Amino acid sequence: xxxxxxxxxxxxxxxxENLTVYCNSSSVFSSLQWYRQEPGEGPVLLVTVVTGGEVxxxxxxxxxxxxxxxxxxLHITAAQPxxxxxxxxAGEGTGNQFYFGTxxxxxxxx
Amino acid sequence: KAGxxxxxxxxxxxxxxxxxxxxSPISGHRSVSxxxxxxxxxxxxxxxxxxxxQRNKGNFPGRFSGRQFSNSRSEMNVSTLELGDSALYxxxxxxxxxxxxxGNGTRLTVT
Numbered sequence: 001x002x003x004x005x006x007x008x009x010x011x012x013x014x015x016x017e018n019l020t021v022y023c024n025s026s027s028v029f030s031s032l033q034w035y036r037q038e039p040g041e042g043p044v045l046l047v048t049v050v051t052g053g054e055v056x057x058x059x060x061x062x063x064x065x066x067x068x069x070x071x072x073x074l075h076i077t078a079a080q081p082x083x084x085x086x087x088x089x090a091g092e093g094t095g096n097q098f099y100f101g102t103x104x105x106x107x108x109x110x
Numbered sequence: 111k112a113g114x115x116x117x118x119x120x121x122x123x124x125x126x127x128x129x130x131x132x133x134s135p136i137s138g139h140r141s142v143s144x145x146x147x148x149x150x151x152x153x154x155x156x157x158x159x160x161x162x163x164q165r166n167k168g169n170f171p172g173r174f175s176g177r178q179f180s181n182s183r184s185e186m187n188v189s190t191l192e193l194g195d196s197a198l199y200x201x202x203x204x205x206x207x208x209x210x211x212x213g214n215g216t217r218l219t220v221t
Contacts, residue, residue: 031208033208033209033210035212040214041214041215042114042200042202042212042213042214042215043153043200043210043212044212045209045210045211048208048209088152088153090153090210092208096141096143096158096160096165096166096204096208097155097158097166097168098143098155098208098210099155100145100152100153100154100155101152102151102152103152
């Protein structure tokens, strides 16, 4: 059973387009993290959001944590080929256990 | 600062064998977690160790076990391998549980 559902599962867009990835759950998390994973490598942390309603910006990436701390979104403005990768959200439960979403595979075509 | 190191990078085993994977965390990190990543299930939590003690365990059969040494290095063992155990096994270390710093994984193929 996946506690975190991500959508879309696959996304292929042209360079310069905008996109939004969603991470939804029926569970409440103390924090939520977004990671990016490239082929042959482990996931790398992009951001951690902790407070309901929190919005964080990282250059062209905007992350939002839902008011109820059950869902989150990642918006990328003017996507570039370097943004290509697998985007994973992860909710922190009790006991330092993290629950990962199934991921969104993003391909940005030059 | 060196990152999380996992060895070996690739491993091919046959059904019924056992395998041991190794993880060296970032210096100073005392928490080590293990995850299994497959295309169908995504990242699934296996277990977490802190100061040589297993603090948390995911929903995997007893064939999956681990341990942590006094220098925080960790090993994961899978006995009686099954075809379904083929996956990327990721290790992550952290100073106090969060955030997680992942290694590049061990790709296990069971034939």
